[in-house]
Amino acid sequence: MALQFVKILSKTDTEKRLSLPTKYMKHLPRIRRGHAVNLTVMDEQGRQWHFGYTIRRNGHPKPVLSAGWHDFVKGKYLKPGDQIIFKLEANDAAAFYTIGVKRRIRLLGTEVWTALPVTAQELAIPFNIKEKSFV
Numbered sequence: 001m002a003l004q005f006v007k008i009l010s011k012t013d014t015e016k017r018l019s020l021p022t023k024y025m026k027h028l029p030r031i032r033r034g035h036a037v038n039l040t041v042m043d044e045q046g047r048q049w050h051f052g053y054t055i056r057r058n059g060h061p062k063p064v065l066s067a068g069w070h071d072f073v074k075g076k077y078l079k080p081g082d083q084i085i086f087k088l089e090a091n092d093a094a095a096f097y098t099i100g101v102k103r104r105i106r107l108l109g110t111e112v113w114t115a116l117p118v119t120a121q122e123l124a125i126p127f128n129i130k131e132k133s134f135v
Helices: 011-015 022-027 069-075
Strands: 003-008 036-043 048-055 063-065 083-090 095-107 110-115
Touching: 003 022, 048 069
Parallel strands: 036 095
Antiparallel strands: 003 083, 036 048, 048 063, 083 095, 095 110
16 A cells, blocks of 8 residues: 655745655655755656655754755646645565656536646647757
8 A cells, every 4th residue: 555645736846845744754764854865756657756855954844855856847847736646655576656746627617637748749839859949
């Protein structure tokens, strides 16, 4: 069984760092406040992302993902209001973290969550292959 949390992204989450629920800390590597470790996370397509995981030095011990997080946000075209699903999963060989992303859309008058597209073609953004640039 996977241990997970789901979060709707805020402006701070998409522009600076991802703030994780404090209750989820027990499922993350143990570190001291102010120290950072590399946390490797796999997305739905099997790509590995490397995030800097830290805990606030002062005040409430809030865990955050910082280094590498902005690359993930840009790579997935995330914006405030999108949803992430962060899981600690295990198989016979090891435990590992996964992350999924969804966006709320209106479909036939009903709001639903859908997986985000992962390529320019899926986003319907014209791409010039010869010049390797977006049109």
